[in-house]
């Protein structure tokens with residue numbers, strides 16, 4: 001009975017703490033280059049953007065018939081794609097066809113609530129470019145993979161950016177005095193394992209304190225009851 005009650009109380013304590021650690025929440029876009037989490041961590045692509053009107057990723061082919069160029073942060077011009085962030089290139093005769101898939105000022109960082117993954121989405125007219133940000137820890141290379149559209153009729157085009165820049169940077173805002181690796185694997189929940197361990201520790205201590213105080217309270221109540229009984 002006592003055991004059950006304390007188990008219940010303990011899980012009430014631990015539950016919200018675990019959620020608080022793991023749900024890093026959405027990465028809110030501040031600029032086309034940067035989004036930040038509620039806990040102070042952020043994703044920053046400033047170092048990736050070319051500033052000379054050329055795309056950082058040039059003419060990347062998908063497995064269909066298209067190629068794409070993308071530049072984070074700053075716009076570029078390629079063929080008929082003027083001052084864009086994403087451009088689709090279709091080889092054609094006599095001229096290649098260029099279709100803008102996004103402008104820098106249309107940027108939006110979209111967080112998938114179910115797995116904490118983040119997508120950088122651009123719009124241009126009816127088309128859109130979706131850059132899925134995949135955290136690759138420990139890697140020194142950054143690569144863009146063009147997945148193409150989900151169907152032939154679709155105007156939405158998907159990409160994967162695999163990079164350590166897609167791992168949350170910075171130290172999470174917390175008073176727990178443990179050193180935390182900022183870049184440990186995706187999804188965004190990563191990098192908090194040290195913090196998690198510390199909080200599990202705190203929760204266990206709180207749980208134990210609870211068990212002890214409940215036992216003491218029950219003993220005290222019995223003692224009081226006995227005393228009253230004795231006095232009668």
Ligand SMILES: *[C@@H]1O[C@H](CO)[C@@H](O)[C@H](O)[C@H]1NC(C)=O
Pocket residue numbers: 059061067091
């Ligand atoms: C882009 O890539 C395609 C396929 O790899 C190639 O045929 C085309 O010539 C390239 N265009 C430019 C401008 O490099």
Ligand SMILES: *[C@@H]1O[C@H](CO)[C@@H](O)[C@H](O)[C@H]1NC(C)=O
Pocket residue numbers: 075082083084103104105
């Ligand atoms: C492209 O970048 C330049 C310089 O930052 C800016 O003045 C211009 O408005 C941008 N164009 C678009 C379409 O965003």
Ligand SMILES: *[C@@H]1O[C@H](CO)[C@@H](O)[C@H](O)[C@H]1NC(C)=O
Pocket residue numbers: 080097098
């Ligand atoms: C590209 O631009 C030129 C002039 O800037 C225009 O004549 C041509 O129609 C455009 N092509 C496409 C496919 O938009």
Ligand SMILES: *[C@@H]1O[C@H](CO)[C@@H](O)[C@H](O)[C@H]1NC(C)=O
Pocket residue numbers: 112113114115
């Ligand atoms: C969000 O992530 C889940 C799990 O990976 C996936 O099944 C779902 O399709 C994603 N939703 C969107 C809108 O991408």
Ligand SMILES: *[C@@H]1O[C@H](CO)[C@@H](O)[C@H](O)[C@H]1NC(C)=O
Pocket residue numbers: 137138181183184185
């Ligand atoms: C992540 O990368 C850092 C720096 O390269 C490394 O110290 C750490 O062990 C890595 N973590 C994982 C889980 O690979």
